Structure formats: C-alpha cells, structure tokens
Amino acid sequence: MNTLLQREGLHASSNPLGMEGIEFIEYATTKPQALGQVLEAMGFHPVARHRSREVLLYRQGDINVIVNAHAPETAGLEGADPSPVIAALALRVRDAAGAYRQVLERGAWAVPTQVAVMELNIPAIHGVGSSRIYFVDRYKEFSIYDVDFVPIPGVDPRPPALGGLHFFGAVQYIGVDRYDDWIEFYAELFGFATLPDEQRFGILPKGHVLRSPCGSFYLQLIEPEPGQLDIDGSEYFSRIGLGTPDVAASVAALRARGVAFSELPATAPGPRGALTLSQLGSVSFELVHNARA
C-alpha cells in the first residue's frame, strides 16, 4: 500500500502540469520577411496569418513557429540590434488554466495578457530574459490557430516535415553560476529532470540538459565558458534544436535549399548533429540525431 502510494505520488509529481510537448515557438522580429526566408529554407511553410496582428504561423510536420512582428512585442528590438529573438515557448498542457494557477503558486511570474488584441487569452509567465512561457490546452480536436489565425489561401495547412524533422528542444544561454537557479526553476515549476552528464545529444555537449516531464523535448542550459567574458550577463533562448532520424540526409536536403552549416572542427556536421550558420545575426538551428520522441 505504502509503496503503491509512493509510486502514485511519484507519478503524479513527475509531470505536474500534464505537459505534452511544445505547441509553438515564437520569434519576435522587426524583419518578418527576412526571418520568413530563413524559416522557409529550413523547410517551414507559412500557413496562416493572425486576424489582427502582424503575426504569421509557419509550420512543418508538427512544428509550429510563430513570427511576431507586432509593434508592442518588437518595441525593444529596434535600433542597434534588430536580430530576431526567441520570444516564447508555448507548452502543451492538460489544462492551461489549472497549469497556470499551479505554477503561480510555486513562484512563476505572471505576464498580463492583452485579451483586447489577442482573441484567445493564453496564460503566460516570465521565462528567461524577456521571453515568455505560454500554456496551451487546445491542440487536439481544435487548435488556438483555428480561433486567432486565418489560413493563407491555397496553401497546404499541414505541410509535411522535411526528412522527418521534429521539435527536439531549445538551447538557453545563462549567466555565470546560474545552473542551479535555472535547474531548480524548471524542476519546481514544470517538473523538468536533469540528465546525467554522460547523456548528451547532438554535437555540442556543453552545459546541462533537462528533459521535459513528458519526455518529448529537452532544454540545454549553457553558462559562459570559464575565462569567457560575460559582461552584461544576459540570458536568452539562443536556438531551437530539430530532431532528425538521419542527420546526413537532413544536412544534404537543407544544403540543397541554400542552408549553410558550421564547418568549424568542433561543430561540423556529423552523425550526431549539425549546426546551421547564424542568419540575421541570431537565428541558427541545431540538428540532432533523434529517431522520434
């Protein structure tokens, strides 16, 4: 009995929000068309447009990428560095309102939503840097895009993924001595678990890797290298990782579409993964060998 209870407790707490992967990744940019070209080279297709904002939905397979060029969100991006930023991750959860309440209770910082502009009130909390984490529970019978977006006419709304690409994870750069803080944050609020150091994916085995409680994606936390200057201590999502069953085939297919890869000895394409060269000053993708979560 006792053991049963303990097992049940363990099970309940291992995925406290009923997380089931990522619904979308959002970029904020003042250059939506340029970013759109980068995404299209990576195999994404624009499939829908937001009803009231300058926001586009790109998709391949089950990866949704939102490009947000709506003025309030991009206000801080103009000026010296107009590079796109990863502005949000949206988590699929069993019950968005319940998940939201639960994380607030544990110390998440609520971000006020703009219901007047956004048709759907998607609850959000502060994530790393200026980013947000959304909670979405409408991803089965109908989706958030059915409400807020208008399909682009004549376009396949469900374009297949290029060579089996799927969402694998995100890389988060953090300040010096910040591993413990962020590991605790993701564990406490969402139930992420830290992988042992010997368990790594891809070609950049740095930092710490956290597995989502649903087991379907990963966050990689990377502190500055010792000796590396970290003047402003800024923290942000640096790039997303795309899983592929065959890295070499994906690299060849993407090269044919004009995507360039890092050829530096440490990051050159190999069987474990590859890294695209940064575009628009900040946008790169990491390919990671992964059959399918």
Added chain:
Amino acid sequence: MSQFTGTIDDFGMDTISLAGTLPAKLQAVRSAGFSQIMLSARDLVGHPEGVDAAVQAVRDSGLRVTGFQVLRDFEGLSGQLRDYKIDVAKSMLALCAAVGARVLLVCSSTSTHASSDLDDIARDLRRLAMLAVPQGIKVAFEALSWGRTINEFPQAWDVVCRADAPNLGLGLDSFHTFAMNTPLDELDMIDPQKIFLVQLADFMWNEIRSVEERIDTARHFRVFPGEGVHSQQAADMVLRLDRIGYRGDYSFEVFNDDYQQMPLGRVADRAYRSALWLGETVLKRSVPLPGKMRLKAMG
C-alpha cells in the same frame, strides 16, 4: 582620483546612513574611496526625476550595487494579504533588477497576521526565490531581532535550509546578532556559500532591556564597526566569517540620527576608517590579495 582600495573592496556603505539626495550620496561614497553601495527602494522611487533617472545615476556613479533593500513582513501570510505581498515583492524585484543589484534583502516578518509555522515560512521564501530566478536575483533572508518567529540567524538558517532554493540564502546583520546575544559559534554551522550578504553595525551601549529599546537602538543609534562598544565582537564576527570561507560583501548598515545631520563626506570618511580597521587591522590584509580580485573562479 580613485584611491587605493585593494584591502577594502568588499566593504561598502548603505545609503540609509546618509542624508541628502541619491546623487549626493553616490558622490560621497565614491569620494570616500568605496567601490560599492547598498541601495534602498526608497532611493529610486524618491528620486525627483523618477526611477529611470535614479537608475542612470547609480550606473553613472561606477559604484557596484551590493544589494537592494528591503522586503518586509513577506512570509507566512495567507489570502489577500499574501497576494498583496507577492505584488510588493515583484515590484521590489523589478527595481532590484533595473538597478543592477543581484541581492534582494528580506527581513523576517514582525506581523501578527503571519503564520509561525517554519514550513509555511520556508514555502513562501522558496516561492519568492523562484520568482527571483528569471531576474537573476538572489534572496538574502535576515533575522530581524524583533521578528515575530524568526529573530536570530540560526532560525533564519533553519528556514533557508528547509526552503532549499539555490538563490535563497542568509543575510547576516551584526546588530541583530549582538542585540540578541546570539552565540557567534553558531556561524560554524552555516555554509559560507549560502551567506549572500553581511551587514555590519555596532551600537553604543552594552545592554538592551526591552524589544522597544532594541527597535529604537536599531533605527536611531547604530554606529560604524569600531565606533561602538562591540568592536571586539565585530572583529570576532568578521574573522569567523573569513575563517569559515565567506568571501562575499560586507555592508555597513548604520541607522544613526546624528549622521543624518552631518555633512555626507564626514560620515563617509567615518565609514572608510571603519572599513580600513576591519580590512587592515582585523583581517590583516596588507596588499590586495590576488584571490580578492573579482574574477570568476574556474570550474
């Protein structure tokens, strides 16, 4: 014009010791030879040109911000009072981040509305710590000597351990320690990595007879270390902290009505003498030690 401060770089002043405007305080502290300053939320929100101007003044001063104070009566609450305090905490954290402070000081609650249950207190502090993670802020929890449940640092250490959050640690204050006659041996029980701030102050009398007198002394009659009657204890405390491996900052938290009536430069000079006494005479630092340079340790 910068003075040689190699032996006292980890000592700083607190704006509450000085009268006048924020720019005048920053100037006085810098001119006296300090490289860091402890700020209060009041310094920013009370600036005649607003918070942004205050933040800019701090950044322009070149002084490092030791920490930011103070969140009071936060833990152990429930219902609307608790929600209200969460809002206050968020405001403090936002200001703290804006001014580049990495440590927020939280004083133990004096509220009769607050729970005395240590696990309730720990849960709230853990929640506060999580709230502070995205901002990159550490929370230093300090035992106020007239706190309702937590009034000595060993109790504060207990709830910090119960809360078990990486960015939640201890704020030590010599005044409260001396006022409660807390044995300094207790410092040996504390992980030095979890001491996020040490505030130093002395006072002029040996005995404090009541809680009222303790509050009164704390708010009006503190002096810089070495100026009061607990010099030996102050020296002992700093030496013990050094011995257990504490390498963080020391801030002079000296509330004193007389200092509020003295030219800022004179007060800052007194603080500087106190820092020199601690750095050179007590800790016997004669040259800047390579280990004191603020470089990131490897590994």
